[in-house]
Amino acid sequence: MPNFVNVEVTEGIAILVLTRAESANALSIQMLHEINNALERIQYDRSIRVVIVTGDGEKAFCAGADLKERKGMSEEEVRKTVALIGKTVDHFDTLSQPVIAAINGVAFGGGLELALACDIRMASNTAKIGLTETALGIIPGAGGTQRLPRLIGAGKAKELIYTARRLTADEAYAYGIVEHVVPSQQLIVEAKRLATEMANNAPLSLIQAKKAINQGMQTDIATALQIESLAYNHLLNTEDRLEGLRAFQEKRQPIYSGK
Incomplete structure (x- = not known):
């Protein structure tokens, strides 16, 4: 087959x-x-x-x-x-x-x-x-x-x-x-x-951005902003967020691991 x-x-x-x-x-x-x-x-x-x-x-x-x-x-x-x-x-x-x-x-x-x-x-x-x-x-x-x-x-x-x-x-x-x-x-x-x-961007950020947009589009703006906030908070303790900050400070391209 x-x-x-x-x-x-x-x-x-x-x-x-x-x-x-x-x-x-x-x-x-x-x-x-x-x-x-x-x-x-x-x-x-x-x-x-x-x-x-x-x-x-x-x-x-x-x-x-x-x-x-x-x-x-x-x-x-x-x-x-x-x-x-x-x-x-x-x-x-x-x-x-x-x-x-x-x-x-x-x-x-x-x-x-x-x-x-x-x-x-x-x-x-x-x-x-x-x-x-x-x-x-x-x-x-x-x-x-x-x-x-x-x-x-x-x-x-x-x-x-x-x-x-x-x-x-x-x-x-x-x-x-x-x-x-x-x-x-x-x-x-x-x-x-x-x-x-x-x-080239942080993979976890892509995932959360997609989730925030798709879910937020289906509801009112106040609820949508809460969805965005929750998606943002998911990224605060990630290694990629810290890598993004380091790369910005060191003026280099970040190397994201998806963690």
Whole structure:
């Protein structure tokens, strides 16, 4: 049985590649389990400071659910598969480390929902994206109706979901769905460059910053400030905080250990 997920780790950066290029990297049940297993390993590997997720080839980042596989499913099997897709997408959101989605090609339906659960989205200039579910008689079911409005505002998100519109990379940038658009041949290079810029900083700080932002965005400002304070306090007794102070005083680059 072939593997549909490949993970390579170099200098603190894990690159997770979806490798079903012949099926537009659609989310089959096997691939979903492989993604979750990979993220579980990454979660507890403190040598990994930043994660990049991308698709194999140049045509597709992820085309969403595997509709060919779904044709033969019972209603109960469909419900279980939809729940598994939601769990997998959420796994990217709750992963401790920052995650960059390097969108190398089409990202429709669940593929875009996966990218929306990442911290930063960088798209190839040839990429196309969209929450296209209403054209198929369903709605986004893996967080798209919640994450897209939080990212770009309710009105714009409703328009895109109601119309099932497919956007070019430049249009997605104009909407604020992606943070970067780069030439396709430079996508992984630029994603690695951004990941390296993050990975040079204290890994525990990245973890707590992500936690403070993600949890704080879901609540009122007073509660959010308390969440930030708790996240800050987690770092006070760390070796990395002391190393950061020493490096600043000694005018050198800090060497962070993640402790």
